[in-house]
Amino acid sequence: MxxxxxxxxxxxxxxxxxxxxxxxxxxxxxxxxxxxxxxxxxxxxxxxxxxxxxxxxxxxxxxxxxxxxxxxxxxxxxxxxxxxxxxxxxxxxxxxxxxxxxxxxxxxxxxxxxxxxxxxxxxxxxxxxxxxxxxxxRSALPDSFEQRLKAAHTISPDKTDNKHADKVKKDRRLSNALLSVITELGNPIEGIYLTLEGKESIELKPEEPYSLGIAVVSHSKKGQSAQQQIGEATKLADKIKALFELSSWDKSVGSVIIKSCVPTTERDFSLYHAKRTLRWNYDYLSVNDDE
CATH class of the missing domain: 3.10.129 (Thiol Ester Dehydrase; Chain A)
Structure with missing residues (x-):
């Protein structure tokens, strides 16, 4: 011993x-x-x-x-x-x-x-x-999915007033617009999780659209009600969904159809959901374009 x-x-x-x-x-x-x-x-x-x-x-x-x-x-x-x-x-x-x-x-x-x-x-x-x-x-999304986000253009949902059409940046890249709203509203968010309906690792042809589901998960903070937590996630989820719905897609690259963009909290986002989705690391999105 x-x-x-x-x-x-x-x-x-x-x-x-x-x-x-x-x-x-x-x-x-x-x-x-x-x-x-x-x-x-x-x-x-x-x-x-x-x-x-x-x-x-x-x-x-x-x-x-x-x-x-x-x-x-x-x-x-x-x-x-x-x-x-x-x-x-x-x-x-x-x-x-x-x-x-x-x-x-x-x-x-x-x-x-x-x-x-x-x-x-x-x-x-x-x-x-x-x-x-x-x-x-890191979870890797298909290259063809990421390329579609970079090639697509959108209109900010806050700038659709026809009276000020000259101020609307109609050629704004979707990837940039997404990064902007995440930068603005992402502080209380624990993570954004994606599903491509079973095609998370499949490179689709341009004529085949990706079907996208998103869960925006907020932090569960002490002293904050469930209503406050879900409210913060809802703000970001609504803006993300609107950006996708207002997007025009490059046919030579392909499109993405957003099926859902759901706000939730850490307490309600289960391990079951986490295993069946991809945590979105959006560092590849660039704001350096000529919009």
Missing amino acids: STEAPRKLHPWRQGSLVEPGLALEKGWVNSDETDALLFVATHDCDLQTAAEGAQFVELIKCIKLTTGRTSGKHVSGQHARILHIEQEIDSALLALSLDQTQKIVVKKEDLLDHAPKHILSDQNLRTFSRWLASRYS
Whole structure:
């Protein structure tokens, strides 16, 4: 029987904040990066193991958003590269932006003589962990489906007044319009989930339309009534549905028929539904066109 004393675990966990002074002292951030923070990205198991191959820790750099507000298109891990969160640090609620490409690797021993004072909240940590993993495990929609969204044009449902027809951007790309409403209304949304009626992995010919079903899922927040939660999801769902219904499609690429766009909450969106839909990562949508 072994009499070896159990190894003492250190306090560092995924989502721990490296104190700014330590990050500056070690040269992990530059002296002019006054708004930069570092969070631990390495998984807890790799942090605690003493294995020879786990002597390094991955840190991810984030910045404080000067606007003080998160963007709807970057919350809840919907964007594969950028994540926005609101996190309380030293009694101040900060809006932070993390970037998957802004990672550094440091020696684990350089952290072990110190202890973290802050760690991401439970909800932020769950989102952070899922977002890190999604970089390599995203659900892939058919290329022909994504191409249809980029080729289609729509009219904003707020600008259909015939008296001001000259102000209507009739050639606005559907992909851009979708990204705009998600940016505007996406902050309270946990995720947007899609179904293509069994054709989620099938490349259709241009003459074959995709049938699209959407579920817009809102966060279940403490102190917020079910009516308030479903109301926030309804606003976004209604705008998304209207954009699809007002779209004109490029026949050479193909069309999408929206069958449903349903608002719901985390509490009502079951595991059964999650397994049968694709979480929509809409980072491929671009606002850089000549609309």
